[in-house]
Amino acid sequence: MTAPRPSVLHLLTSLHFGGVEKRMELLAEQPAGDMQHLFCAIGGGGSAERQLKTLGAPVHCLHQPAKIPSPAAILALVRLLRRLRPTVLHAHGAEANFHGLIAARLAGVPVRVGEEIGIPTHSAHARRVFRQLYRCAHCVIGISDAVTGWLVDSGEVPPAKAIRVYNPVKLPNGRSARVPTAETxxxxxxxxxxxxxxxxxxxxxxxxxxxxxxxxxxxxxxxxxxxxxxxxxxxxxxxxxxxxxxxxxxxxxxxxxxxxxxxxxxxxxxxxxxxxxxxxxxxxxxxxxxxxxxxxxxxxxxxxxxxxxxxxxxxxxxxxxxxxxxxxxxxxxxxxxxxxEGRFEPARYKSRLETLYRQFTPKRAQGEHGQDPDSALP
Missing domain, CATH: 3.40.50.2000 (Glycogen Phosphorylase B;)
Incomplete structure (x- = not known):
């Protein structure tokens, strides 16, 4: 019997307009490989939801409150994850990280990836909460050196778990040959x-x-x-x-x-x-x-x-x-x-993510030093 195709569920707060949503569209535009990419919003959909469906990508919108903490969002996510059984849960942004990583652990998702999409203004209490939360993630992505540095310097993520992966960018055509005039x-x-x-x-x-x-x-x-x-x-x-x-x-x-x-x-x-x-x-x-x-x-x-x-x-x-x-x-x-040019190619981004996911998958999502992150949780 053929082994099931590994899948990645990308979790966002919403699937309407925005930089993260645009990134998901770029992922869905890439040629299919040996990993299937699925997309989910805790809240509602919109423009990105429609575009992803047009591209043939599986999309789920849970229509749950995303404000931290949302027990309803966690429960809906656990149910979805148990039904879809993805190999990887990749959460994008604070609300998605909080609800997605908890739900993925409860649902037994093998690989759990968090991602910070900006530099937060967390209080001391919030830092303690996210420090505990990220203990059940196999890694936490920062979308720039600045973000990754903040995650480490704040104490929320240990250096060995903080990984920088630049966002993908589909470059438009360059400037036309006609240079704008100097009048204005x-x-x-x-x-x-x-x-x-x-x-x-x-x-x-x-x-x-x-x-x-x-x-x-x-x-x-x-x-x-x-x-x-x-x-x-x-x-x-x-x-x-x-x-x-x-x-x-x-x-x-x-x-x-x-x-x-x-x-x-x-x-x-x-x-x-x-x-x-x-x-x-x-x-x-x-x-x-x-x-x-x-x-x-x-x-x-x-x-x-x-x-x-x-x-x-x-x-x-x-x-x-x-x-x-x-x-x-x-x-x-x-x-x-x-x-x-060439620095932020979407194909390179997809390859980088899938290499990262595979880094944990063969070891059955073991954490640092061969220990599953779950065993480090209280």
């Missing part, structure tokens, strides 16, 4: 309009540039809770002809490649998916030196890094970029494209 400095931003992404500071920076006589134009692509606040500021400052809120766009690269610069002014980031995509468009970048940005951007070569993205700091960096002119910006953008 066109700036792009793609992301959620949320405080952590700091779009307000970027809009204020454009107001400062206008006061200095620099013709800057900003394209903001995305939706979020900050939209009303941004609209009010734009009206109050008379920036309607300078700042354009374009909303959600399924193919933002079509807009980014028409820009001189891409700016990521985030207060916190885990990796910086949109940053890599912008560089893949052949556009230089300005980013806050948080999360994975210092691992992606080479200052002065492919873009600029700022210690803090205040309106004043952003305006100074944007003015400096304006002064060097469109031709030099285009050359910097070409170097940015070259810096990310």
């Amino acid at each position: 400095l066109r700036i792009g931003f793609v992301g959620r309009l949320e405080a952590v992404k700091n779009p307000q500071a970027l809009v204020e920076a454009v107001a400062l540039l206008r006061a200095r006589g620099i013709p800057a134009e900003l394209w903001l692509i995305g939706e979020g809770r900050e939209r009303e606040r941004l609209e009010a500021f734009i009206r109050a400052q008379g920036l309607d002809d300078r700042v354009h809120l374009l909303g959600y766009r399924p193919h933002p690269d079509a807009y980014v490649r028409q820009c001189h610069l891409y700016v990521q002014p985030s207060r916190s980031e885990g990796f910086g998916l949109a940053l890599v995509e912008a560089m893949g468009c052949g556009v230089p970048v300005i980013a806050t030196a948080v999360g994975g940005a210092p691992e992606i951007v080479a200052p002065g070569t492919t873009g600029w890094l700022l210690p803090e993205a205040t309106p004043t700091a952003l305006a100074a960096a944007l003015e400096a970029a304006w002064r060097i002119g469109p031709q030099r910006l285009a050359a910097m953008g070409a170097r940015a494209r070259g810096a990310v």
Whole structure:
């Protein structure tokens, strides 16, 4: 009798819009191998759910509350895991880690993988909780060196269990041969309009540039809770002809490649998916030196890094970029494209994950020093 095909259940909080959801779509787009990849949301579905189903991937949405702790989510997950019997449970993000790792242990899933998708602001109590939780994981992935370093430095994950695996990025086509004109400095931003992404500071920076006589134009692509606040500021400052809120766009690269610069002014980031995509468009970048940005951007070569993205700091960096002119910006953008090509390939990402899963599977998911993590739990 043929042995059943090993399977991996990827657990997320939801399957709508977002960087993690996009990563699952890239996984599902890869050619089928000897491991089957399944996808599950603790909560609801949406855009990513539909796309995954279109790609032929098995998808499950439990429609349970994901706020920690959720006994209902754990119970629903245990039932699903006992029915599907996956070889691996790979949880993505804090809520998925908490509920998924507990449920996977209760259901007897052989291999249990956690993943932190950002740098948390955990309290001392939360750190103790996650330190205990991660004892039943065979490894915990950080999506950048910065995230992995935080997991270890915080004491939540021992160094031997913390593994860095960069996010996959499907690079868009590069910039067209036509370089944007020098008449206006066109700036792009793609992301959620949320405080952590700091779009307000970027809009204020454009107001400062206008006061200095620099013709800057900003394209903001995305939706979020900050939209009303941004609209009010734009009206109050008379920036309607300078700042354009374009909303959600399924193919933002079509807009980014028409820009001189891409700016990521985030207060916190885990990796910086949109940053890599912008560089893949052949556009230089300005980013806050948080999360994975210092691992992606080479200052002065492919873009600029700022210690803090205040309106004043952003305006100074944007003015400096304006002064060097469109031709030099285009050359910097070409170097940015070259810096990310091949580095974050989705096929490489899938291969890296499956190699990691197999590392534990042949030993029946034994933990460190040949000991199952379950035996270390109280």
